[in-house]
Amino acid sequence: MVExxxxxxxxxxxxxxxxGRAAQRLAMAQPPLSRAIQQLERRLGVVLLHRTARAxxxxxxxxVLLREARVVLEAVEAAERRxxxxxxxxxxxxxxxKAGASSELLSKLLDAYAADPCAVAVExxxxxxxxxxxxxxxxxxxxxxxxxPYDSTAGFDTEDLHTEQQVVVLPxxxxxxxxxxxxxxxxxxxxxxxxxRWPRRDGSYPDGPGPQVRDYTQLTxxxxxxxxxxxxxxxxxxxxxxxxAIVPVPDAPAVTTVIAWPPHSRSKAVADLVRTxxxx
Amino acid sequence: MVExxxxxxxxxxxxxxxxGRAAQRLAMAQPPLSRAIQQLERRLGVVLLHRTARAxxxxxxxxVLLREARVVLEAVEAAERRxxxxxxxxxxxxxxxKAGASSELLSKLLDAYAADPCAVAVExxxxxxxxxxxxxxxxxxxxxxxxxPYDSTAGFDTEDLHTEQQVVVLPxxxxxxxxxxxxxxxxxxxxxxxxxRWPRRDGSYPDGPGPQVRDYTQLTxxxxxxxxxxxxxxxxxxxxxxxxAIVPVPDAPAVTTVIAWPPHSRSKAVADLVRTxxxx
DNA sequence: CACGAACAATACCCGTACGGTATCGCCGCC
DNA sequence: GGCGGCGATACCGTACGGGTATTGTTCGTG
Numbered sequence: 001m002v003e004x005x006x007x008x009x010x011x012x013x014x015x016x017x018x019x020g021r022a023a024q025r026l027a028m029a030q031p032p033l034s035r036a037i038q039q040l041e042r043r044l045g046v047v048l049l050h051r052t053a054r055a056x057x058x059x060x061x062x063x064v065l066l067r068e069a070r071v072v073l074e075a076v077e078a079a080e081r082r083x084x085x086x087x088x089x090x091x092x093x094x095x096x097x098k099a100g101a102s103s104e105l106l107s108k109l110l111d112a113y114a115a116d117p118c119a120v121a122v123e124x125x126x127x128x129x130x131x132x133x134x135x136x137x138x139x140x141x142x143x144x145x146x147x148x149p150y151d152s153t154a155g156f157d158t159e160d161l162h163t164e165q166q167v168v169v170l171p172x173x174x175x176x177x178x179x180x181x182x183x184x185x186x187x188x189x190x191x192x193x194x195x196x197r198w199p200r201r202d203g204s205y206p207d208g209p210g211p212q213v214r215d216y217t218q219l220t221x222x223x224x225x226x227x228x229x230x231x232x233x234x235x236x237x238x239x240x241x242x243x244x245a246i247v248p249v250p251d252a253p254a255v256t257t258v259i260a261w262p263p264h265s266r267s268k269a270v271a272d273l274v275r276t277x278x279x280x
Numbered sequence: 281m282v283e284x285x286x287x288x289x290x291x292x293x294x295x296x297x298x299x300g301r302a303a304q305r306l307a308m309a310q311p312p313l314s315r316a317i318q319q320l321e322r323r324l325g326v327v328l329l330h331r332t333a334r335a336x337x338x339x340x341x342x343x344v345l346l347r348e349a350r351v352v353l354e355a356v357e358a359a360e361r362r363x364x365x366x367x368x369x370x371x372x373x374x375x376x377x378k379a380g381a382s383s384e385l386l387s388k389l390l391d392a393y394a395a396d397p398c399a400v401a402v403e404x405x406x407x408x409x410x411x412x413x414x415x416x417x418x419x420x421x422x423x424x425x426x427x428x429p430y431d432s433t434a435g436f437d438t439e440d441l442h443t444e445q446q447v448v449v450l451p452x453x454x455x456x457x458x459x460x461x462x463x464x465x466x467x468x469x470x471x472x473x474x475x476x477r478w479p480r481r482d483g484s485y486p487d488g489p490g491p492q493v494r495d496y497t498q499l500t501x502x503x504x505x506x507x508x509x510x511x512x513x514x515x516x517x518x519x520x521x522x523x524x525a526i527v528p529v530p531d532a533p534a535v536t537t538v539i540a541w542p543p544h545s546r547s548k549a550v551a552d553l554v555r556t557x558x559x560x
Numbered sequence: 561c562a563c564g565a566a567c568a569a570t571a572c573c574c575g576t577a578c579g580g581t582a583t584c585g586c587c588g589c590c
Numbered sequence: 591g592g593c594g595g596c597g598a599t600a601c602c603g604t605a606c607g608g609g610t611a612t613t614g615t616t617c618g619t620g
Contacts (some may be wrong), residue, residue: 025576068355079287310569
């Protein structure tokens with residue numbers, strides 16, 4: 001069977017598309033890396049890379065393996081972390097969620113769970129957009145609150161907790177601030193208040209007119225300054241200040257808060273937490 | 281990072297709870313296996329097994345790693361298989377489902393998909409209960425038709441296709457065969473016609489009065505012989521012969537047929553197939 | 561209580577293969 | 591045509607994975 005070392009090497013080469021740089025990244029010399037990849041190809045009986053003297057490119061099979069190998073490596077990391085945490089019998093649960101989102105639901109959940117006689121300590125990790133997902137995948141978190149359709153729940157077990165409409169947040173005093181509702185088309189047409197750009201998982205930002213934002217603090221400030229508007233779940237209203245106005249956007253997709261956990265590692269504590277959450 | 285070899289070794293020991301037998305299973309001698317496990321424990325900084333001269337038992341951390349390691353090893357197998365299949369550019373899709381179940385839906389799906397201009401060959405694998413799930417997990421299949429709540433869809437992406445009530449199948453001429461409906465309690469009370477026992481994933485059978493069955497052929501024959509009854513989705517009626525009677529069981533859980541695929545490996549062919557299925 | 565069986569750990573040895581250095585061969589490009 | 595960049599090849603040392611033999615410990619058992 002393929003070893004994780006080989007997969008690590010392959011991922012490095014496939015991402016760099018350059019044996020030299022990949023070797024550097026792996027803190028090793030280039031020749032052994034070349035050989036390791038050749039060996040991997042021989043063992044699989046598959047050509048993974050096309051090499052010319054000028055460029056390295058992935059074959060069809062290579063890009064399949066790249067996707068799969070990333071999954072495997074994340075699973076290995078998760079296995080190590082979960083094992084270590086199980087041994088460090090600090091019997092806590094790590095819950096990850098986006099900073100700012102679902103705060104009311106979260107505090108109700110934590111309160112309700114604390115009342116459970118066999119509750120253990122819950123460590124809450126507040127992170128940026130998209131991060132809870134990867135924390136859950138690589139074993140740094142045991143359970144997460146995610147928000148469909150923005151977060152992908154692929155590969156997790158989930159329970160729906162709450163669904164809500166979205167609203168657009170405008171600077172107080174904006175001409176449209178008193179409208180009873182708006183459509184997404186109207187929101188997109190606000191060229192004076194462009195929607196912000198959130199980072200992608202790799203840290204880069206999509207192109208567009210709006211300002212780059214990393215968290216809700218930045219966002220609310222930008223809205224106050226009249227540089228942006230934002231479409232967000234209604235419950236986030238609690239985070240806002242007086243100088244913001246909100247207008248419902250009925251045709252924006254409803255946001256469902258779900259509690260998610262890795263399907264295999266269903267510890268008692270996670271199961272209790274999930275049960276508590278579904279009974280809120 | 282932990283190597284898959286170490287995980288394979290650990291799984292063998294954790295399952296056998298005996299270094300000698302585990303070594304035998306791995307086709308190696310016992311001492312290197314002992315050392316490998318020690319090394320794994322050192323690298324993780326965690327005690328995985330309690331050994332006395334008389335018995336080997338898993339620690340808490342050990343049983344966590346056992347679960348995680350199985351997941352990792354399946355993911356590695358899947359990665360290898362998918363890569364090989366991507367290279368063997370026989371651009372087919374493998375669809376797994378329980379033999380006998382959903383046959384009408386399956387043939388409609390295959391017909392509809394074949395009409396798609398960019399359809400590729402679909403290889404259908406009919407298997408026993410519980411198997412489609414593991415085929416999907418270890419990369420032998422690309423997509424599967426599963427049946428909730430009997431099959432676990434944990435860790436897959438799914439789309440619901442069809443929900444139906446269940447019926448109890450009795451030998452024709454049974455005193456209750458003309459009842460308009462029955463409850464699960466009444467079905468369970470049929471001591472002359474016990475429900476059959478299906479194999480678990482490891483191949484063993486649960487205890488109980490009913491006969492052991494492996495497939496629907498066995499089951500229908502046993503029902504004909506008056507040795508068993510069975511609760512199954514209504515659509516399976518098409519598989520039955522005249523000497524069977526069916527009675528609806530409204531309080532049995534409804535069965536939902538879903539199409540499932542591994543969340544990461546979403547090839548175009550699988551996506552097309554899923555889209556076709558949801559539009560049936 | 562002593563002996564033996566069972567079993568994991570230790571000691572020791574060997575071969576493979578992994579990683580390093582040096583070099584080659586191939587291909588673009590000034 | 592020579593030079594530079596890059597992956598492959600050649601060659602070497604060592605570390606580690608695996609094998610055999612043995613020890614040590616702990617139960618049963620006569």
